Amino acid sequence: MTPVLLNTQVLVYLLSESVLWVLLAIAFGVSVHILWRWDFGSTSEEQYALERRAYLVMTIILAAFVLKFLLLPFFVFTIDRLSDLVPGAMCAAGVISANGYGLPLLFLKLLILFGLLLWMAINHYDLEAKTYPWFRLKMGLFAFLFVLVSIELWMDWAYFFHFDLSRPVSCCSALFGQLEGANPLPFGLDIPKLLLLFYLLYLLIVVAALAHQSWLELAGYGLFVFVAYYAVVYFFGTYVYELPTHKCPFCMMQRPYHYVGYLIWGSLFGGVFLGLIAALLRLGLGVDTRRMERIGLGLVSLFVLVCTLYVGVYYLRNGVLL
Amino acid sequence: MNPIIEIRNLNRHFDSGEERFHALKEIDLTVERGECVILRGISGSGKTTLLSIIAGLDHPSSGEIRVEGEAIAKLPDRHLSRFRGRHIGMIFQHYNLMEELSVRENVAVPLIPMAQNMRQVTRRVEEAMERANIAHKADQKAARLSGGEKQRVAIARALATDPEIILCDEPTANLDRANARRFLEILSRLHEMGKTILIATHDPIFEELPFEARVVEMENGAIVDGRSSEE
Structure with missing residues (x-):
């Protein structure tokens, strides 16, 4: 054993x-x-x-x-x-x-x-x-x-x-960038395009949720969770660790990083899942899911805010980006 | 005809090991809006069980019960509580007051889950206390009241939510004759207000009710006779 x-x-x-x-x-x-x-x-x-x-x-x-x-x-x-x-x-x-x-x-x-x-x-x-x-x-x-x-x-x-x-x-051999040269991002995206897609999809989710467009919400949340994972691991996470080569989805859940990974991943998955469920139930059962929709959007917004804050605070403190 | 309570083939039994006690058997009863019904019978005849089921405090074992058109036996608990709060006022034999609270606070208790603002709560409490003739004792603790006064607090509490249906379970059992007659006067006013009243009692004083009421005789959990009090 x-x-x-x-x-x-x-x-x-x-x-x-x-x-x-x-x-x-x-x-x-x-x-x-x-x-x-x-x-x-x-x-x-x-x-x-x-x-x-x-x-x-x-x-x-x-x-x-x-x-x-x-x-x-x-x-x-x-x-x-x-x-x-x-x-x-x-x-x-x-x-x-x-x-x-x-x-x-x-x-x-x-x-x-x-x-x-x-x-x-x-x-x-x-x-x-x-x-x-x-x-x-x-x-x-x-x-x-x-x-x-x-x-x-x-x-x-x-x-x-x-x-x-x-x-x-x-x-760590993979997480600390020893695979340099091979682009780990999907669809040949680079970091600027990934970030553009990240914020555009967030905007799409906000608009779709405010307009109660269920199909748009489903598409938006479905794509966002995928893009957000890569954005956290390959961009925002490096600001959590303050180390451009540290690309780990798990280390941020440790004490040196104030367990912020639980907040980041929890708000991402919680928000996306609630948003998807709100849209699914409105389409499938015809029930009023506005409250759940608001909570989902709130959690995703919290996720985006926390991620963005890490970059913003780093820039304000150091005057440069990683 | 405008029934507010409709009961069909209602049964309630309690199992104890292999034995089964039938508290209610094949009850059929229709109560019209604004009607007063006296459920009469000796202890153990099923009056209180029937009132509890109408109030949504107990569930039938089988059969159908509709109150205000709602099949209350099938309502999940959260709906049942809301239903009780809106439609039912209950007056118990032992008053069931909170002794440490004042009269005003006791009367306000059923309004708490209705999430009203303080002004509405105060207005409703004042109105209910006026109707039950207990406004002059508003700030006195329930523990310091006499039996008759406690009964009037219980009435005020039952009226606070302005329910359509008032259920009274042996309401005069702990009152002297004078207080029992005062209770009848209050009932008379409630009847004039159009409230539907159901009273479970074996007290003969209800023969003196100053308005027409239907008497439903119960025995061993079954209805054996239903007639008007004036017959």
Whole structure:
């Protein structure tokens, strides 16, 4: 057994994920039974019992999802701490690529995060509507998410179980620009074009959100998250580290950088996901999602502001750009 | 005909191990807007359970109940609370006041979740206290009031949100005759205001109601008779 599994944070993380999975598995079993027998028009004893049980199950799922939501930053924090154990790793970037499970697991976690927020939003509108109009939809989504969460749990265990501490990782060789000459940016973009695209897409999101243009919002947010990732790693991040060769998405989540990475990535993914969900639900369910839209836009604006401030403050302090 | 409460085939049972106690059996009841209905029966006949279900404080085991056209048995909790706040005023046998609060504060309690401004709250509280004849004790703590006065605070609290339906559960059980008669006078005023009133009681003083009321006899959780109080 790898000694990584005896690390306190890893143990807490894996046990928390496992306990939540058990809770969700129970909720899944009950949900299948409820879905099978559900007939909202009926006033029978069985239907009333199902409605009360459904309310209870929704509460359990919601609580478990909120906890899973909190476990994502804890996962990042945990793998960052493991960089002390993994040879060659200076932060979570090295640890996440220590074996083949790490990166797919991180992407799966982001996908699940999007699913959790989508489920929470549908649940909110379903309970607001008095007659559970989207009960089957949200239970179907829950079933899909439960499958993803089950895969995630298996990958969590596999990831931490397959750590080979005798094999050094080489995160920094890539992050510190040893691949000079090869442009890492997509579509042949350079930094000025990337930044222009970054701010133009932000402007597009603001206009689309203010005009409640759902399709435009979907396109804007979808492109923005992609461009913003590269903008943070290859431009704004260098101002966080105050080092033009340091291009790491994870180090900014460490103490020397005041854990600002949690704010940057949290506001980016939180804002984009909420913006996408607001647009999706308006298109799909026809509900009023203006509040969620405003929160999403607010978070994305916070993300843009924080990124821009790092550049601005650096320039004001030093009189030059990196 | 303008029904405000419609109940069809309503049942409520409580399970205890393998035993099942039927608190309400196949209840059918329609109450018209502005009507006064007296649910009469001995203790354990199901009166309070029925009032609790109408108030949305309890759920039926089966059957349909519509209050103000809303199928309240199917409302999620958050809607049920809002529904109660808007449509139902309840007067309990033991008043259920907060003893450490003043009369004014007790009456203001149901207005808190309605997020009104202070001026509106003050106006509504003053009006409710006037209607229940308790305005002169506005700043006195509930703990220092007599039984009759507490009852009037409970009435004022029930009226504060200006609900269409007033539910009274054994309202005169802890009152002497004089106070019970005063309660009937207040009920009479509420009736004149067009409120729909349901009273669960076995107190014969309600035979003296100065207006027409329908008496619904309950026994072992079922309605056994329904007639006008003047019959």
